[in-house]
Amino acid sequence: MATDQAPPPVESPARLLIPQILPALLVGVGASLLFLGVSALAEKFQHVLWNNLPDALGIGNYSSLWTITMLTATGIAVGLVVWKVPGHAGPDPSSEGLGGAPLAPAVLPGLLLGATFVLAGGVSLGPENPIIATNIALAYWLGRKAEPAMPGASWVALASAATIGALFGTPVAAALVLSEALAGRPGRGSLWDRLFAPLVAAGTGALTTQLLSRPSFDIGLPPLDDPGFDDVLAAVVIACAAAVFGLVACYLFPYVHAVFRRLRHPLVMLPVGGLVLGLLGAFGGQLTLFKGLAETKELAASVGSWSSGELIKLAVVKLLALLVAASCGFPGGRIFPAVFIGAAFGLCAQALVPEVPPAVAVSSAVLGVLLATTRQGWISLFTGAVLAASPSMLAVLVLASLPAWLIVTGRPELQLDHEGHSLH
Template structure:
C-alpha cells in the first residue's frame, strides 16, 4: 500500500497544533505549489523507467520466443520450447537472486503496491530479474517490482536533492507516479491512495484533496508520459452494454461472487505452496523448479497462460464465442496455478495483471455456460471478483473491471456486484504474505 500522503509532508517541518477530529486544516496553496515540480519530475521519470523496462522485456521476448526457436527449427510455442524456456528463465533469475546485490529485493510473496524504500543497490538486480521474468513467459506482471524500484530511486535521489523534504513524500510520489504510468491514467493512483488514507488516523490532518494534490500530479505526469510515448489501451474487443436490465444485474452479482470464491481458493493455497518452496532453501533450486513447473503448466494450458496476461486477454476477447466452456475452464485453472507458483517460488513480478486474466477467463466461462449473459457483464464481473479476492483493494478492482468493460452503463452493476463479493472476501486471506509466511487478511 501507499504510505503516508505527501500532502501531509509540509506539516512535518512545521506541524500545526492538533485540531479537533472534525476539523481538517487547509494546506496553504503556496505549500502545495512547491510540491508540483518534484511531483511532475518524479512522474515523468517513473514512467520512463517503466517504459524502458517494458520495452526491453518486449524486445527480449521477441528474441526468445520468435528469433531463437525459428533459428533452431523448433515451434515457437511448442511444449518442448515452453518447458525449456521457462526452466532456463528460472535458472537465470535464480542466479540473480542468489548472487545479485540485495538478492533482487524482498521476497515477492510479501510485497504489494508500495512499501518502504529498498537500498538503491538492489534496483539493478530487481529490474534484471523482472525483465527476464516478463520476457521468459512467467505469469507475473511488472507492477510490484517497478513500483519498488521507483520508490527506491526516488527516495534515494530525493533525500539527497532536498534533504529537508520528508522521505514519505518521495515514497508516495513514486508509488502514485508508477501506478498512473502502469494504468495510463491518474485515476487508479488516486483511488489507491484514497484507500490507503482511510486507514490512517484523521485528527489534525489536512483535507483529502490537499493530501492527494502532489500524488495526483505525479500520477498525472506518469500517465501522460506513458500515453504520449506508448499509447497504451485497456480496451477489449467486446460488445458494449448500453441498457443493462435486471438479468444483467443478477448475472453480475452471481459471477462476481463466484469469482471471488474462486480467487479465495488461490489465496488459501498460497501460504502452503510458498512454504513448500521455502523448504528448498536455495534460489537455484526454488526458481528452476518453479520455472519447470510453469513450463509444464504452459504445455498443458497453451501459450495464453504464459506472460503477464493483458495481451492474452485481448486475444481471448477477440472472439468470445470461439472458446468452449472446457477450454475456458482449463485456461482459468492453469493461469491461477501458474500465478501461484510464480509468486511462491520467488520470481519477481506483480499479481494484478495475471489475476485480470484469471478473472476474464472465469467470466467468459460463465458466458459460455449461459450464453444469455452479456460477455461484457461476464468478463467485468469475473475480473472484479478475482481482484477483490486477491488484492483486497476495492477501488482498484472496481476501476479495472469498469475500464475493461468500457461502458458507463456497467458502473452501477459493478458497484452493486462489489457488495456480495466483498462480503465473501472480507477478513479472508489475500494473495500476499507477511514476513513470517502467513497470509495478510
C-alpha cells in the same frame, strides 16, 4: 505584566501545495520512463527468446518442448540473479504488496534484472510490484538528497502514484488507490490537499506513458449501454463465484510457498518453479504465459469460439501458474495475471449462459478475482469498469462488489508475512 501576542500567520494551502508541483512532475516523468524502458527491453528480449531463437533452431515457437525449456531457463536465470547479484533482487516477493518501505539502492539492479527476465521468459506475473518498488526507492533516495526538507513519506507517495498512473495510463487508478490508503490516516489538510501532489505525479506519469506508447485496457468487448435487472443479478452471481475461485489460490498460497522454501537455495527453488510453470504452460497453451494483458485481449477478440471447458481450463492453469510463480520467488505483480484469470472465468460463465452479455460476464468476473487476490476495492472496480467500456456498467459493478467483498474480507490474502503465514 503579560502581553497579548498575535498568533503566527497561517500559510494558505495553495502556498504549501505549489512548491510540490515540480518534484511531482519530475517523479511522474521518471517513473513512466523507467516503466516504459523496462517494458520495451522485456518485449525485445521476449521476441528474441520466443521467436528468433526457436526459428533459428527449427523449433516451434510455443511448442511444449520450447515452453518447458524456456520457463526452466528463466528460473535458472532469475535464480542466479537472486543468488549472486548484490541485494538478491529484494525481499521475498510473497511478502511484498504494492508499495512498501523504500529498498536500498543496491537492491534495484538485481530487482530490475530479475523482473525483466520474468516478463520476457513467460512467467505469469506482471511488472507492477518491482517497478513500483524501484521507483519508490529512487524517488526516496534521490529526493531526500535534492530536497532534504521534504518528508520521505511524500516521495514514497509521489513514486507510488506516478507508477500506478503510468501502468494504467490514467491518474484515476492512482487517485483511487491512494484515497483508499489514506483513509483514516491522520494528516494536515483535506484529503484533496494530501492527494494534490501525488495526482500531479500520477497525471504526469500517465500522460508520459500515453504519449510514448498509447497503452489501452480496451479489450474489444461489445459495450452494454442499458443494463437491466437480469444483468445486475448475473454480475452479482459471477463476481461472487469468481471471488471464491480466486480465494482458492489465497488459501493454497502458504502451503505452496512452504513447499518451495524447503528447497532452500534460489538456484533450486526458481528452476524447479520454472519447470512447473513450463509444464503448466505446455498444458494450458500460449495464452496462459506472460503477464496476461495482451493475452486477455486475444481471448476477448474470439468471444464465442471457445467452449466452456476450454475457458475454465485456461482460468485454472493461469491461477495455478500465478500461485506457483508467486510462491517460488519470481519477482513480479499479480494484477495483470488476475485480469486474465477473471476474463477467462467470465467468458466461461458467458459460454454456459449465452444470455449474459460478455461485458457483464468479463467485468464482474475480473472484479471478483481482483477483490480476492489484491483486496484493493477501488482498483478492482476501476479495472472491471475499464474492461466493460461502458459507463452504465459502473453502477452494476458497484452492486456486484458488495456481496463479493463480504466473501473475501477477513479471508487469507495472496500475500504472506515474513514468517510465511497468510495475511488476513
